[in-house]
Amino acid sequence: xxxxxxxxxxxxxxxxxxxxxxxxxxxxxxxxxxxxxxxxxxxxxxxxxxxxxxxxxxxxxxxxxxxxxxxxxxxxxxxxxxxxxxxxxxxxxxxxxxxxxxxxxxxxxxxxxxxxxxxxxxxxxxxxxxxxxxxxxxxxxxxxxxxxxxxxxxxxxxxxxxxxxxxxxxxxxxxxxxxxx
Amino acid sequence: xxxxxxxxxxxxxxxxxxxxxxxxxxxxxxxxxxxxxxxxxxxxxxxxxxxxxxxxxxxxxxxxxxxxxxxxxxxxxxxxxxxxxxxxxxxxxxxxxxxxxxxxxxxxxxxxxxxxxxxxxxxxxxxxxxxxxxxxxxxxxxxxxxxxxxxxxxxxxxxxxxxxxxxxxxxxxxxxxxxxx
Amino acid sequence: xxxxxxxxxxxxxxxxxxxxxxxxxxxxxxxxxxxxxxxxxxxxxxxxxxxxxxxxxxxxxxxxxxxxxxxxxxxxxxxxxxxxxxxxxxxxxxxxxxxxxxxxxxxxxxxxxxxxxxxxxxxxxxxxxxxxxxxxxxxxxxxxxxxxxxxxxxxxxxxxxxxxxxxxxxxxxxxxxxxxx
Numbered sequence: 001x002x003x004x005x006x007x008x009x010x011x012x013x014x015x016x017x018x019x020x021x022x023x024x025x026x027x028x029x030x031x032x033x034x035x036x037x038x039x040x041x042x043x044x045x046x047x048x049x050x051x052x053x054x055x056x057x058x059x060x061x062x063x064x065x066x067x068x069x070x071x072x073x074x075x076x077x078x079x080x081x082x083x084x085x086x087x088x089x090x091x092x093x094x095x096x097x098x099x100x101x102x103x104x105x106x107x108x109x110x111x112x113x114x115x116x117x118x119x120x121x122x123x124x125x126x127x128x129x130x131x132x133x134x135x136x137x138x139x140x141x142x143x144x145x146x147x148x149x150x151x152x153x154x155x156x157x158x159x160x161x162x163x164x165x166x167x168x169x170x171x172x173x174x175x176x177x178x179x180x181x
Numbered sequence: 182x183x184x185x186x187x188x189x190x191x192x193x194x195x196x197x198x199x200x201x202x203x204x205x206x207x208x209x210x211x212x213x214x215x216x217x218x219x220x221x222x223x224x225x226x227x228x229x230x231x232x233x234x235x236x237x238x239x240x241x242x243x244x245x246x247x248x249x250x251x252x253x254x255x256x257x258x259x260x261x262x263x264x265x266x267x268x269x270x271x272x273x274x275x276x277x278x279x280x281x282x283x284x285x286x287x288x289x290x291x292x293x294x295x296x297x298x299x300x301x302x303x304x305x306x307x308x309x310x311x312x313x314x315x316x317x318x319x320x321x322x323x324x325x326x327x328x329x330x331x332x333x334x335x336x337x338x339x340x341x342x343x344x345x346x347x348x349x350x351x352x353x354x355x356x357x358x359x360x361x362x
Numbered sequence: 363x364x365x366x367x368x369x370x371x372x373x374x375x376x377x378x379x380x381x382x383x384x385x386x387x388x389x390x391x392x393x394x395x396x397x398x399x400x401x402x403x404x405x406x407x408x409x410x411x412x413x414x415x416x417x418x419x420x421x422x423x424x425x426x427x428x429x430x431x432x433x434x435x436x437x438x439x440x441x442x443x444x445x446x447x448x449x450x451x452x453x454x455x456x457x458x459x460x461x462x463x464x465x466x467x468x469x470x471x472x473x474x475x476x477x478x479x480x481x482x483x484x485x486x487x488x489x490x491x492x493x494x495x496x497x498x499x500x501x502x503x504x505x506x507x508x509x510x511x512x513x514x515x516x517x518x519x520x521x522x523x524x525x526x527x528x529x530x531x532x533x534x535x536x537x538x539x540x541x542x543x
Contacts, residue, residue, distance in 0.1 A: 016352055018317070018497030019508075020515020051505070133351060135199030136380070137318020137499020138326045143232070145500045146200075153201020153352075160352035168351055170495060170530055171378055171515075171522035173539040177354040197533055199498070314532060316380030318499020319507045324413070327381075334382020334533075341533035349532055358535040 022172030203353030265306035384534030446487035
């Protein structure tokens with residue numbers, strides 16, 4: 001799965017999928033297959049959430065020592081400008097959690113979304129971004145959850161529009177939504 | 182994305198996807214690309230729901246003045262017989278909201294579903310129908326939501342079976358589920 | 363849809379999809395198209411759940427008399443070893459309900475998942491397994507539902523990795539995620 005011809009030469013890839021669909025594993029393999037210094041840009045911070053801590057430890061154990069790790073919950077676009085240099089390959093895991101952080105911080109979400117999408121084609125290094133698809137269930141009861149899935153859908157669309165390639169994962173298997181030109 | 186060869190000649194297209202997946206935008210572009218007088222058949226009525234009013238205004242601003250708009254929450258099949266004439270291109274946005282309206286009105290849902298699916302191949306004009314996929318989340322707690330997602334799934338299957346082409350949208354990008362023969 | 367070339371020769375197929383996406387109907391047609399004695403291995407037991415009883419009756423009426431039926435809520439791997447003999451074609455409907463049963467019985471889920479995935483390539487008969495994709499909605503409020511969708515996602519990944527072919531259903535239409543080699 002790491003040698004998917006349709007995305008092999010892509011400089012910027014969006015990996016989309018549901019919970020436990022194999023997004024992170026696919027994204028890691030794609031970063032390593034393409035070469036360059038692998039950098040894991042985590043938008044989660046361990047904090048005191050035991051569930052999240054377990055999930056982060058699970059991902060970290062799988063990645064092993066080849067990667068350097070940077071934690072950045074909020075300043076994603078600025079951090080990408082700094083890290084995604086020639087010879088580097090940055091994995092952003094994940095956009096959906098970053099959106100949550102941006103929302104909780106009370107920032108201007110459309111502006112942050114637009115800035116990220118505009119920056120992606122400018123970055124000299126390789127970037128692989130992981131995002132959750134959250135809009136395929138029943139309409140949520142509470143207004144906050146409805147607002148969040150609208151914002152997540154718009155973010156995914158904006159990033160997909162400027163990425164070179166987009167892949168949808170289900171049961172660990174990739175479907176190419178957008179192939180390299 | 183408006184010149185997707187697999188659906189280019191289709192007279193009746195179902196556009197399926199999650200919340201904020203770019204369904205309406207894709208459907209509008211497909212209607213315009215195919216030619217004919219564009220008619221927007223809205224199954225939502227503004228009523229006094231502020232969230233819905235904002236969503237409708239957002240869609241209306243994007244479409245601009247080329248379109249004529251008809252609002253019909255319930256009599257979808259009869260309205261399609263009237264509007265989908267030669268030279269017209271009707272966008273139904275959306276089936277899932279129509280299903281909600283049919284359900285709240287206490288109508289015979291299997292009969293309404295069957296009548297719509299049977300009518301589609303008979304219509305002389307072009308028709309593009311937008312529908313939500315709502316069955317890919319966790320099983321909902323309440324029985325009403327479970328019943329609704331079953332009915333929505335059956336409606337989508339029935340319409341997909343008689344449509345000429347079916348497209349699934351994710352992050353604004355189309356996957357062809359059924360191509361023109 | 364029963365003569366999908368990409369999966370025609372597959373001995374073991376995973377059919378994935380949302381609620382009312384046409385998974386069971388597709389799986390039944392694929393079992394019958396491939397030949398062999400059709401056996402329906404139900405992981406649901408009627409019990410006293412009226413909703414489930416109606417769903418089972420609906421599926422049973424559609425299948426008709428050609429099939430023999432075995433109900434096994436828990437011992438799935440052992441039952442497959444017994445039933446999936448040369449000349450047989452077993453439909454497992456469905457994995458997600460089996461996972462629920464395993465969870466409620468307090469069994470070791472990673473061990474059960476691994477045993478099933480390891481067994482699939484060893485079975486001499488044909489096997490088609492139906493599973494729900496449940497991870498594409500908003501993050502559930504309650505921890506139990508979050509844990510379940512993680513486990514379901516891992517189960518789907520493990521089975522997809524050892525199956526010969528994997529198909530995703532939406533609106534009754536198949537997308538091939540993994541084709542026969």
